[in-house]
Structures are given as structure tokens and as C-alpha cells.
Amino acid sequence: MSDKLAITPLDAWTTKKIGVKTLTADKLAAYQLSCLQTTIARVQQLSPFYRQQLAGYRQIDCLESLSRYPFTTPEQLAKQAGVMMCGSQSQISRVVTLATSGTTGNPKRIYFSKADQELTIEFFATGMSTLAGTGDKTLILLPGQRPGSVGDLLWQGLQRIAAIPTLYGLVDDTAVAVQTMCREEAVCLVGVPVQLLAMAKYWESWGQSAWTPRRVLVSTDYLSQAVISELSRIWHCEIFDHYGMTEMGLGGGLECAAHAGYHLREADLYFEIIDPVSGKTLPDGEYGEVVFTTLTRQGMPLVRYRTGDISRFITEPCPCGSILKRLERIQRRKDGLLTITPAGQLTMADFDEVLLGLPGVTNFSVTVIKNKPIAIKLIVEVVPGQSPTDKSQIYQAVRQLPAIREAERQGGLVVFGEFTHKLTSAPGKRSIQVTVGAEEDAENVR
Ligand SMILES: [Zn+2]
Structure with a gap:
């Protein structure tokens, strides 16, 4: 050195x-x-x-x-x-x-x-x-x-x-x-x-x-x-x-x-x-x-x-x-490991790695809705004034995660998302929300 x-x-x-x-x-x-x-x-x-x-x-x-x-x-x-x-x-x-x-x-x-x-x-x-x-x-x-x-x-x-x-x-x-x-x-x-x-x-x-x-x-x-x-x-x-x-x-x-x-x-x-x-x-x-x-x-x-x-x-x-x-x-x-299928587990950090490097993306929230099939809802915050990233780029990014790719392949998962210029979540330790239908029942998985 x-x-x-x-x-x-x-x-x-x-x-x-x-x-x-x-x-x-x-x-x-x-x-x-x-x-x-x-x-x-x-x-x-x-x-x-x-x-x-x-x-x-x-x-x-x-x-x-x-x-x-x-x-x-x-x-x-x-x-x-x-x-x-x-x-x-x-x-x-x-x-x-x-x-x-x-x-x-x-x-x-x-x-x-x-x-x-x-x-x-x-x-x-x-x-x-x-x-x-x-x-x-x-x-x-x-x-x-x-x-x-x-x-x-x-x-x-x-x-x-x-x-x-x-x-x-x-x-x-x-x-x-x-x-x-x-x-x-x-x-x-x-x-x-x-x-x-x-x-x-x-x-x-x-x-x-x-x-x-x-x-x-x-x-x-x-x-x-x-x-x-x-x-x-x-x-x-x-x-x-x-x-x-x-x-x-x-x-x-x-x-x-x-x-x-x-x-x-x-x-x-x-x-x-x-x-x-x-x-x-x-x-x-x-x-x-x-x-x-x-x-x-x-x-x-x-x-x-x-x-x-x-x-x-x-x-x-x-x-x-x-x-x-x-x-x-x-x-x-x-308690931060979320199992969506037997194929794999996810953490908030996994989403961070694939989403936060995308152009214009500054933050996001993840909600896992435990229906059949399981749905993953992403709200993605983008820089105001910058044209938002195309949604397909977001989906492509999360598909880099093997657990998501595998669950989708098995037909057990759908991913959908929307863009926002301001997420209302309080700063702190961000976490994956899990809900069994109504979002009010969400519990945190960090
Ligand atoms: Zn040192």
C-alpha cells in the first residue's frame, strides 16, 4: 500500500x-x-x-x-x-x-x-x-x-x-x-x-x-x-x-x-x-x-x-x-427476511441494491400483499422535474432478484408499481410492509 x-x-x-x-x-x-x-x-x-x-x-x-x-x-x-x-x-x-x-x-x-x-x-x-x-x-x-x-x-x-x-x-x-x-x-x-x-x-x-x-x-x-x-x-x-x-x-x-x-x-x-x-x-x-x-x-x-x-x-x-x-x-x-416462495427470501437491502441505482430514483416503498398470487406493490420516488423512469425498467430491476424471478416464473407473484415525487414515509429504518389484504394490517419486515 x-x-x-x-x-x-x-x-x-x-x-x-x-x-x-x-x-x-x-x-x-x-x-x-x-x-x-x-x-x-x-x-x-x-x-x-x-x-x-x-x-x-x-x-x-x-x-x-x-x-x-x-x-x-x-x-x-x-x-x-x-x-x-x-x-x-x-x-x-x-x-x-x-x-x-x-x-x-x-x-x-x-x-x-x-x-x-x-x-x-x-x-x-x-x-x-x-x-x-x-x-x-x-x-x-x-x-x-x-x-x-x-x-x-x-x-x-x-x-x-x-x-x-x-x-x-x-x-x-x-x-x-x-x-x-x-x-x-x-x-x-x-x-x-x-x-x-x-x-x-x-x-x-x-x-x-x-x-x-x-x-x-x-x-x-x-x-x-x-x-x-x-x-x-x-x-x-x-x-x-x-x-x-x-x-x-x-x-x-x-x-x-x-x-x-x-x-x-x-x-x-x-x-x-x-x-x-x-x-x-x-x-x-x-x-x-x-x-x-x-x-x-x-x-x-x-x-x-x-x-x-x-x-x-x-x-x-x-x-x-x-x-x-x-x-x-x-x-x-x-426479522428482516421475507419469504415469498420456497424459492427464496428478500430483504429491504435487496430492493435497495437493484432500485436505488436507477436514474432518477431516490426512494421507494415495498408492500407485499399476501393474496394468491402474492402481489408486490412498489411506490417509487423520482426526482421532481426529471422524467420518470419507465415502469418496465423498475420491473426489470426487481427481476434481478432471484426470489422474485423464480416466484414470477412459477406464477405465484405479480409486481406492480407507481411513481411519486414525494413518499410520505417518515425517515428512519425503511422496511418492507406485509399485508394480508387491507393495508392497515401491515406489519414491518426490515
Ligand atoms: Zn480501521
């Missing part, structure tokens, strides 16, 4: 945070064990939920023995958030309410103290220094109105590394967002993959500005290869993916310049990969469900929280030289 890759800044940050001179896997493990022991003792004492859930469980004496402990599930978080909290409500400075997938169910509530939010700002500041430096104008295309929201914490993090952040909010008008980006001469963007894709395709058709962003961080939803290819083709920019969810304290891991998996936020979170069926901890390198335990959180520590995301640890060392664990890019959730 001619150019030496910059090591992820998370490495130096972790070294400093755990208070060692040189970071080694052994030192990191010792730190994590000590944090886990403190967290467990704390929740057993202060959280009514964990006092009950972990009653009779002996303290762990090595990292591996954490696998004896029960999991915390999103369902428990939805039902029992109030008793999961540690200490009194007065120490909580932010509560995030998240809708749960499915038709029924309480929203999940996650409680953060001031100190918890500080940890996130620090992680954001360090992580963002991978792509933004002093004086770099950075457009934040995420919600940021409320104090403590993701956009607000990111803004604070960027301030700390002397970048120049502008809080824009989610993109509801692509043209305005692109004009703002060009006017402000934003070097970096942080946003939702399909919204960034819409901006790039609009920018391409607009032809009014030569300004292009240099580096882009995607957030909130999975990043498909089609989006990476389109953003790099149109803007020639470098694209960084990160992994996180509110339950983790927003940030969980971030790619380095090697773009080969997320370096994990190991000073704040302990990650495991488990067999989603048996619950057994899997050896490094095998695919399974991502589970994490918070190491430094105060308001609402979580012990062995099941994320529902499927991935694996990458066992080979990263070209950047970091010793932090790497998690492979997440492509699906454990």
Missing part, C-alpha cells in the same frame, strides 16, 4: 479514556470487566427492574461469564422503562420516546442523564474528526430542534473539534437542501441515506452549482452499496457509515478511512454476538444478533440488550492499525 491509512481517532480516544499509555486488547478487556462489574452492581442496587431480573446472579469474574446473565429485550424496554431507570427522575435530562415496530405495543422510552449526554457528545466529537476538521463547514441533515436531540449533540460535538456545523434538520425539500449546501459551501454532510441520495440526484439534474461535498456520513438507516455508488459517482465524495441506535446512546461505532466495518465504541459499550434462536454467545467471526451492555451510562444502563441487528465481528486486523473490534456493516435485522 502506498498511502498509509489514518488510524481511526477512536483508538486514541479509547486509550485516553481507559487511562493507559498504549492500548492493547488485554488492557481494554480489563477496563471493560471493571466497568461491567460496576454497572451490574449499580443496576442491582438502583434499578427496580434489574434488581428483580438479576436477583440471585453472582457478580461476573471474567468477560465470558456475562453470558450467564439474561438478556434485556426491546419489549421489556417498551413495557418497563420507568422501572429500568437508575435513581430518581430528577437526574434525567432527556427522555427519548421511540415507536416500536408492529401494530401494537408501547413506545420505548430511554432515559439519559446530563453525564450520559456528555458521553455521546464526546463520542460524536471524536468520531466526526474522522471526516471533519478545523473550519470544515458541516451540514447536519438530522433532527436537531430539541436540546439533547441527535442533531443538537452532533452540533455540540462538531463545535468541540472546531468544525463549523450548521443544523439544517431533516430534508423535506430537496431543492432547498441542495441550494443551502452549495450556498454554505458545506464540505461535510451528515444525513439519512435516501435523503442524501435525493440531494445528489437533484444536484445532478439541477446543474446550477459546481460545489460538491467532500465527505458524507450516513445515519439512521442501513447504507446500501447502491447509495455508496451513486453518491461517489455524482459527488466523488468519500462516504462513511456509522452504527448506532438511541439505546446505545446514539453512537455505537464508526468506519475509519478503510471503510471496512465499524470500529466499536468499546470504552462505553461491550458488544457480543449471539445466536438469535438459542441465545448462545457465538465465536468471533460468526453471524448472529448484536447484543450490547452499557459500560459508562448512569441514567438507564442496559445489560445485554438485544438489538435485533444481524452482523459479525471481523476477525482480521483493520488496515488502519486500530486494535478496536470491528463490526461488519449491518444489512438486515433478524
